[in-house]
Ligand code: ATP
């Protein structure tokens with residue numbers, strides 16, 4: 001739907017103007033394409049989407065929204081061997097989850113196979129395409145280099161009639177896979193290698209996820225893509241920088257075919273993120289080699305992985321906005337992504353207490369069967385989030401590392417003779433510890449001061465440490481999964497990338513949390529005080545066994561570790 005001129009001004013001013021939006025604005029002002037803006041997001045269904053795709057999704061769908069245009073979802077399914085319906089479904093699901101909608105504009109390049117084929121025939125008839133019998137290796141050898149021109153194929157000047165006949169027989173299945181190809185007749189001496197008679201069609205007997213065995217020839221991406229764009233009336237075909245050198249070919253096909261329109265290809269820099277890999281081939285290797293539990297493993301940079309980890313669509317969109325859109329390649333620090341989710345969850349997540357690595361504390365002067373209830377707010381600033389009741393008893397758990405028998409100088413938590421605050425409850429002082437045969441502490445004995453109820457001393461005395469805790473008898477066990485980065489080095493993008501996998505990227509704990517969490521819905525997010533943000537795992541968490549993933553720590557502890 002078109003918007004009126006007044007409305008246009010205000011909406012277009014809202015977003016920071018990156019160079020893509022600047023081009024689109026000026027196209028609209030000059031009335032190009034009647035002011036229409038139609039973009040597309042064209043994934044190949046050969047893997048799950050990753051955070052890099054999110055950048056492209058936010059850009060394409062975002063622009064369509066801002067300019068009252070539309071964005072198509074088109075599956076670029078021209079590689080039958082690697083594509084699967086599972087990927088199609090996950091991609092649709094991910095885009096919807098990110099908050100975008102293609103409405104009725106869902107397309108597949110394979111829907112256009114017949115039309116693409118007819119366009120190929122047209123090029124043959126005009127002497128602009130020919131069937132070449134060189135083997136794939138020979139085609140490669142004749143291509144030349146950046147400094148040397150290519151060699152013309154001996155089949156380049158085949159008569160049109162022979163080309164038509166051979167191409168039809170290619171489709172009919174008369175020839176072996178790989179025995180012939182259809183090539184565009186452009187220029188073997190072009191300084192741009194993409195224009196040196198590129199392959200348009202290959203013979204391949206592979207079952208396609210949509211067309212089954214209907215075809216045994218498949219168009220190449222460079223031929224199918226511009227045609228698909230044009231058939232859908234795309235105005236701006238936004239892609240990543242590696243396609244810059246393909247643009248002359250994109251334009252050549254459209255200039256030489258009677259297509260309904262000629263979209264403008266615009267290239268932007270892809271997202272690279274430190275400490276991870278972002279090629280689908282590498283991600284697939286991690287999945288197939290069982291280095292992770294699947295495409296949606298919470299350590300994966302996939303949208304499904306990030307979602308399971310506890311990332312929100314808001315945070316991912318915000319991240320994409322922050323990194324911006326530019327023409328030059330760069331690597332974004334993973335810490336920025338983590339910072340963005342931390343900021344988002346800081347506002348949204350309820351605070352609760354969970355003791356990750358419990359040790360028992362016995363409060364000797366607290367009555368044995370007494371249970372008290374403390375009302376503790378869910379959020380320190382946002383009172384509208386309300387509060388919950390936390391049960392207190394004589395035996396509680398605290399974190400193992402919140403206690404030191406011989407405290408170091410700067411240790412302000414619990415130690416013999418020291419007094420600390422139990423968050424929202426009482427001050428306690430450690431009197432002694434009990435150890436097992438192996439010398440491990442099994443019980444910490446304390447006394448509490450009844451005059452500190454609610455966590456503040458009536459006499460105004462202060463303590464340096466505040467600990468989180470749970471009642472031993474009134475808490476519930478949960479499985480907690482702590483993650484570190486999947487790779488140990490900033491740039492693991494070499495061929496031997498698996499050498500850099502972090503062996504400690506997953507740690508599984510049995511932890512104790514407030515009983516109020518027993519009904520936690522999957523995907524709900526909490527801040528476990530002092531420990532980070534956690535989210536109930538959407539795959540493995542059940543009412544009988546709650547599993548929480550740590551989305552992110554409260555602070556950027558990685559920086560310190562280095
Ligand atoms: P990969 O290199 O991970 O295999 P791809 O480019 O082959 O990715 P496609 O399914 O073809 O994956 O990508 C769909 C769209 O997403 C394309 O327009 C592509 O340019 C864009 N895209 C892919 N990776 C990134 C990235 N890291 N940053 C931004 N956009 C990306």
Ligand code: MG
Pocket residue numbers: 044
């Ligand atoms: Mg691609």
